[in-house]
Amino acid sequence: MAEVSNVRPLRRPAPSRQPEPLWREVLGSRLRELRRQREEKLTETAGRAGISPQYLSEVERGRKEPSSEMIAALAGAFDLTLIDLATLVAEDLRRHQAATARPGPRPVLGNTALRGTSPGNTAARPASRPAGPVAMAIAA
Numbered sequence: 001m002a003e004v005s006n007v008r009p010l011r012r013p014a015p016s017r018q019p020e021p022l023w024r025e026v027l028g029s030r031l032r033e034l035r036r037q038r039e040e041k042l043t044e045t046a047g048r049a050g051i052s053p054q055y056l057s058e059v060e061r062g063r064k065e066p067s068s069e070m071i072a073a074l075a076g077a078f079d080l081t082l083i084d085l086a087t088l089v090a091e092d093l094r095r096h097q098a099a100t101a102r103p104g105p106r107p108v109l110g111n112t113a114l115r116g117t118s119p120g121n122t123a124a125r126p127a128s129r130p131a132g133p134v135a136m137a138i139a140a
Helices: 023-035 042-049 053-060 068-077 084-098 133-139
Strands: none
Touching: 023 053, 023 084, 042 053, 042 068, 042 084, 053 068
16 A cells, blocks of 8 residues: 655745745855956955865856855955855845745744744743754754
8 A cells, every 4th residue: 555645845936936046146146246346357356265266256156155164265355254245145135035025924034942933022932942962053
């Protein structure tokens, strides 16, 4: 006898709605914009970051997923902190989301350690956390 599974396919965006861009694509676009604002060549920026111009080109085109060390080096090449660069990328993602969002309620983002919370709910109760090393990783 065959078993019945509760596995459901991932929801795909409606045909009229563009898919959400990948973080690496938005990061690459932001890096290219920063480089062009400074009117620099790939070789100049790549040299300051300590990477090859070819690698920087692939990152800017969203073809490569740079490591956190590479992202930090690129941020430093633009005299930015890692948080500054991440904030710029997050803002770009928010703009894209706002431009393609459908009307209706949006999920509340925030501290997932509190359950039953909403922006107006002040009586939040802490969620139970697993014991052991996992709890330490979550707390950090």
